[in-house]
Amino acid sequence: MSQTTALYINGLNVRFGGFAAITDLTLEIRYGETRALIGPNGAGKTTLMDVITGKTRPNSGEVFLDRTLDLSTRGEAEIARSGIGRKFQKPSVFEALPVAQNLELAVRRGLGWGEMVMSRLSVAQRERIEEVLVTIGLQEERQRKAAELSHGQKQWLEIGMLLVAEPKVLLLDEPVAGMTEAESERTIELIASLRSPARAIVVVEHDMEFVDRVADLVSVLHEGQLLGEGSMQAVRTNPKVIQVYLGR
């Protein structure tokens, strides 16, 4: 681990009954980078995200945020508040609420009961919401109900809900799945604009062109184990990777 380590996963094992979803996985993700996790279905990518965000408890191993904060014993809400934001595979927004209220809600997390019921948002919070609306390109849609948004806009809104909380680690599970060409292009720009020395971005994606364009480093998972790691170019030429994944 180094000063810039954001996430450190050490000797992780996750079993579901007799099925080993993740076996002895060790992975380090640093601030400032965009990391892609690739691998065939069942490789353990989503399980890894589940473990990081507290949805699934590992059988053994550790997950650290900022080198010292052990996530494997904490609840989902606590992990989210410590700075990990996760976008789900299927767009998950609050369809009955307008776009702006989806973002307001994300700002309100961690408030006490009184503040939750009574308080209006502070000027700083309002500004943050405006900023995020611009970042995700939904200023014009602020009053529309989330249910009326296109598939791509919902994905951006979900990313926006994470952004208002200024996450240290952003986990994006298949952010361009089901998007049109133009929407994918827009999403690549969005993810590029989210890079920051104070943030690590982890992307799970099947679209290799997308991975090539957004990721600095690629980690290839296969049957719950780390098969290879490096630049997209290095991974593409790794014989083990070619055999199980890219070569098919």
Place this chain on the structure above:
Amino acid sequence: MLNSVSSLRSPSCTTSHIGLPVLLVCAALVLPLFNAVFPPGHPLHLSLFVVNLVGQIMCFALLALALDFVWGLLGVLSLGHGIFFGIGGYVMGFHLLNAAYADTRVLPDFMQFMGWSTFPAALQPFAALPVAVLLGLLLAVFVGGVVGLAAFRSRINGVYFSIITQALTYALMLLLFNNDLGLGGNNGLTGFTLLAGFHLAHESTQVALASLSAVVLAGVFVLLRGLAVSGFGQAMVAVRDDEARLRFLGFRTDRIKLAAWCLSAAVAALAGMLYVPQVGIINPGIVSPTLSVEIAVWVAIGGRGTLTGAVLGAVVLSCLKFWLSAEIPSAWPFVLAGITLLITVALQHGLWGGLQKLRIWKAAS
């Protein structure tokens, strides 16, 4: 469901949401006014029966409001709100027994049958009305809290939660049927005479109780709507639409659910406390699964998620039920089934949703 929430915030219907509590307060004023101005026998002098009916319906509407708060807004369907209604009712019954005993110095019949010679010490803490009301609310919140804590922490949702609440209602009913419990068994508690020093048999007391029920309904409506449009209400709707998403944004959704659930339990208990002095009896029938399902039917037919719809559903169906059960008793189940089918097929947002649509359609044409 989406439309129902949009109507929560769309400005077009703000007036009608202020309208309901205003209407209720007017009703609360009109009842005593009519009976003071018009002498008994005058067509506009409301009979005790009608006054009682109005009061009871207000209590049912309060109950529907409590359920809609957790079902319509939070997405948690309780088929056991009769538990909390019953808790409020029985606690009020305890108080009224105390008051009757202090008044007549005669032990209630069921206590005499049990061979008791003194008023049981266990019921004496309920002697003072404010203490009884407080204890009733606390007991409902406590029972609700235990059930909610266990269910929400273990993430029991949807139909499983509904079934558990239904089973609990049934269990409580069986418990209350038990004579040895000392709460009157299947006969329940009755023989009430005084409430806060007023004779329950007097028309003026019943008028006051009906008015009070309307005022309480208006107050609770304003409170719950205020919560529904606050940040807390946003979080409730978010729990309903995608609880996991909210949890991964950093919210303790179990706590949000527990708070809303306990508040709803308290409102239902309040309804029970107002109901019992108006009907003069409380028995285990009140926690029968049937009543609890009926509350859900009121809310579903009135329209979920707007609170106004719940009140509308409870009022319309209760009026219909009282009228039909008196006129053509055998027809009521068929009429109810017919309405339920019609609403499910044609008006998915209930009566209130239908009225809203009609209004929008009229405004557009």
